[in-house]
Amino acid sequence: xxxxxxxxxxxxxxxxxxxxxxxxxxxxxxxxxxxxxxxxxxxxxxxxxxxxxxxxxxxxxxxxxxxxxxxxxxxxxxxxxxxxxxxxxxxxxxxxxxxxxxxxxxxxxxxxxxxxxxxxxxxxxxxxxxxxxxxxxxxxxxxxxxxxxxxxxxxxxxxxxxxxxxxxxxxxxxxxxxxxxxxxxxxxxxxxxxxxxxxxxxxxxxxxxxxxxxxxxxxxxxxxxxxxxxxxxxxxxxxxxxxxxxxxxxxxxxxxxxxxxxxxxxxxxxxxxxxxxxxxxxxxxxxxxxxxxxxxxxxxxxxxxxxxxxxxxxxx
Numbered sequence: 082x083x084x085x086x087x088x089x090x091x092x093x094x095x096x097x098x099x100x101x102x103x104x105x106x107x108x109x110x111x112x113x114x115x116x117x118x119x120x121x122x123x124x125x126x127x128x129x130x131x132x133x134x135x136x137x138x139x140x141x142x143x144x145x146x147x148x149x150x151x152x153x154x155x156x157x158x159x160x161x162x163x164x165x166x167x168x169x170x171x172x173x174x175x176x177x178x179x180x181x182x183x184x185x186x187x188x189x190x191x192x193x194x195x196x197x198x199x200x201x202x203x204x205x206x207x208x209x210x211x212x213x214x215x216x217x218x219x220x221x222x223x224x225x226x227x228x229x230x231x232x233x234x235x236x237x238x239x240x241x242x243x244x245x246x247x248x249x250x251x252x253x254x255x256x257x258x259x260x261x262x263x264x265x266x267x268x269x270x271x272x273x274x275x276x277x278x279x280x281x282x283x284x285x286x287x288x289x290x291x292x293x294x295x296x297x298x299x300x301x302x303x304x305x306x307x308x309x310x311x312x313x314x315x316x317x318x319x320x321x322x323x324x325x326x327x328x329x330x331x332x333x334x335x336x337x338x339x340x341x342x343x344x345x346x347x348x349x350x351x352x353x354x355x356x357x358x359x360x361x362x363x364x365x366x367x368x369x370x371x372x373x374x375x376x377x378x379x380x381x382x383x384x385x386x387x388x389x390x391x392x393x394x395x396x397x
Contacts (some may be wrong), residue, residue: 085249094162094163094166096129096130097162099112099126099130102118103139104152104156107145107147112343118213136149136151136155137151137152140152166368181211183214183233184344185216185233186215187216187232188223189236190289191333191336192296193215193236195339196386196389199389200213200382201213202379202385203382203385216232219290220238220290233365236291238294238359243366245367246365247364247367248363249376251386252361252389253360254331254358255334256294256295256333256359257332257349257350257356258276258329259320259331259341261326261329261346266350269350270350271352272351273353274357277299278303285312285332292312299355316336320340324346325346331357335390335391361378366384376396
């Protein structure tokens with residue numbers, strides 16, 4: 082019994098990579114730059130792929146490039162093939178030599194400045210042959226990057242509740258209240274959450290998970306209105322606004338020392354137990370080829386993070 086498809090010409094990975102780049106950028110020059118190929122070579126690779134498949138993938142005009150209906154459908158398949166090949170190479174690399182090669186780590190801005198010194202020191206000392214590349218982005222972009230294969234591992238606040246993403250919890254940490262000197266809550270312990278009802282609370286801009294967590298804490302305290310009149314793009318700016326007397330804010334304990342050291346016009350208040358908290362974890366794709374490495378890294382990180390003001394979590 083013969084299989085008719087056996088004699089069909091097979092597209093090359095180079096052709097698929099060229100077509101996937103054009104499908105993403107819809108521009109030959111930009112696509113060629115993205116994959117490090119000359120524009121004539123890229124155009125030739127796409128034309129060769131069209132000949133091999135027997136379909137027109139692109140509609141070319143003098144001004145722009147569009148995907149044909151067939152191109153729309155086959156671009157998804159091409160990306161899946163390239164992702165599978167990438168996973169194959171990653172699996173081979175992991176088997177050949179664990180903790181070598183590139184590891185693309187995504188980190189949220191409200192974690193990066195406070196945990197990266199510990200992470201980088203650990204990697205330098207324990208995994209010297211690992212090429213760690215760090216990308217600081219907001220949560221939504223990080224999750225997109227993980228799902229698309231642009232990133233390998235995330236360090237961020239959880240739960241995410243995203244299908245196909247496995248969370249490796251590292252620690253829980255309390256939130257504290259940072260106030261200007263004239264606030265009656267500054268320097269106090271045992272502050273009830275209900276005190277948040279009356280405060281002018283300063284928060285981060287939209288898109289930061291820490292903003293959403295702070296709003297959740299306010300709702301749990303019985304505050305239904307949006308307590309936001311002033312926002313900031315980062316915690317450093319937020320704390321300086323507090324120092325200037327514009328209001329109060331919530332900080333995770335890991336950020337407290339670094340952010341409040343910049344001003345003498347601040348006081349810290351601590352909530353009554355149970356204090357509002359956040360959980361920080363590593364997150365990876367379910368079935369990741371290097372999953373065992375990431376779990377080992379999580380275990381090593383838990384030990385390294387015990388020196389910080391956090392409650393380290395044991396693996397489930």
